[in-house]
Amino acid sequence: MTEPSSARRWSEPRGDVDREWVRPGPERQEYVRDAALAAVLLGATALSTLLSQSAGFSEHPSAIWISALYVVMCTAPLALRRRWPEAVAVVVGLVFALSQILSVPEMLFANISLFIALYSVGAWGRHRLRATIVRVVIVIGMFVWLFTALVAHASDPGSFANIPRNGAISPIVALGLLQIVTNLLYFGGAFYFGDRAWAAARERSALVARTAELAAERELNAERAVSLERVRIARDLHDIVAHHVSVMGVQAGAARRVVGSDPEGAAASLRSIESSARTAVAELHRMLTTLRDDEQPPGDAPSTRxxxxxxxxxxxxxxxxxxxxxxxxxxxxxxxxxxxxxxxxxxxxxxxxxxxxxxxxxxxxxxxxxxxxxxxxxxxxxxxxxxxxxxxxxxxxxxxxxxxxxxxxxxxxxxxxxxxxxxxxxxxxxxxx
The missing domain is CATH 3.30.565.10 (Histidine kinase-like ATPase, C-terminal domain)
Structure with a gap:
């Protein structure tokens, strides 16, 4: 294939996409669709071969068994194009070249099958360097075969006997340029669309992974929020209990020291202990009420002091x-x-x-x-x-x-x-x- 197409063998990954990503294998439904595609192409190729042979497109067509073998080997491997894309492309490419050498009278669906095989290497090749090498080798082989055929055609004295030579460009040059441009567009399209399909699958995988990460992060944040709320509640409980118990301890000590000499002072200390205990119970009650009923306004809960x-x-x-x-x-x-x-x-x-x-x-x-x-x-x-x-x-x-x-x-x-x-x-x- 041409160098500009091979230079774009796969797009550079974006910042959040792993450039070492490997595309997962096909699923069952994809195997079913590929088998159906291969069956449709097999029938269409068989019909095209029969019609082309009947129309006399080739002066010396291949034998029937060769044509039948060609029909099967050119289309049936496409059922496994996602599982082993490189092997399928090599097989289809060899069958395509041999069909021309053996004069199999069919060109339409052979080109379609080869295009799909090359596209599948770009879209499903797990090893990107190997996928590129396989496609480049196939394309180079096709161009070598093309130039060989053009040279052989040009060296035949009768090939251009009936073609007028009054054009601005030599018929040999014109035919060669048309073949080259056509094949560049053909193979370049297989390269480009295959690589784009692989890049799109990679980006979808990255999006799915990122979505999963965000979901996990949301769950972690929710758990962290619960933990922080527990810590806050523990702090409030500590502050409430520790403060009032400390106050009651001081008051109880004062009451103990003056209970014999100052009964009124001791009674006042005991009343203060009672007041502190009531206050502590009230604050704890407000906190527990808030925790039990999320819809109830917190009011004068301890956290709003x-x-x-x-x-x-x-x-x-x-x-x-x-x-x-x-x-x-x-x-x-x-x-x-x-x-x-x-x-x-x-x-x-x-x-x-x-x-x-x-x-x-x-x-x-x-x-x-x-x-x-x-x-x-x-x-x-x-x-x-x-x-x-x-x-x-x-x-x-x-x-x-x-x-x-x-x-x-x-x-x-x-x-x-x-x-x-x-x-x-x-x-x-x-x-x-």
């Missing part, structure tokens, strides 16, 4: 007998619910850690700063308990870091130089001019 509830958190802490100073710096303004909920949970966890680890008599200083482009929560204590000696440990601090990181903020957790412990969370609000 925000900066407005900081005053209640401070009051509960004071009720536990802890000294806490709360200040707001800057002009208050509404913040997104996710930011407000995050800062509330950070404050709740920081207070819980102070109650657990800061030691008796520790004071808490809580400051909420409204900056131009951020909101900052700072909570320090004056304690000297184990939290100072073991910063960054425990699920509580990990939960604080993950919460702040999830909304694009930063957090500092660690001991202060002048003693005590400090938690400072800064979350941008994107409101800077």
């Amino acid at each position: 925000g900066l407005d509830q900081l005053s209640t958190l401070v009051a509960d802490t004071r009720g536990a007998g802890v000294t806490i100073l709360s200040r707001t710096v800057g002009t208050e303004r509404p913040v997104p619910p996710t930011i407000g909920a995050t800062l509330y949970r950070v404050a709740q966890e920081a207070i819980t850690n102070t109650l657990k680890h800061a030691g008796p008599g520790a004071e808490i200083d809580l400051r909420l700063r409204y900056l131009d482009d951020a909101v900052e929560l700072e909570l320090g204590d004056s304690g000297s308990g184990s939290a100072v000696a073991a910063p960054g440990t425990g699920h509580g601090q990990l939960g604080m870091r993950e919460r702040v990181d999830a909304v694009g903020g930063t957090i500092q957790i660690g001991p202060r130089a002048r003693g005590g412990y400090l938690v400072r969370a800064r979350i941008p609000t994107g409101e800077a001019g």
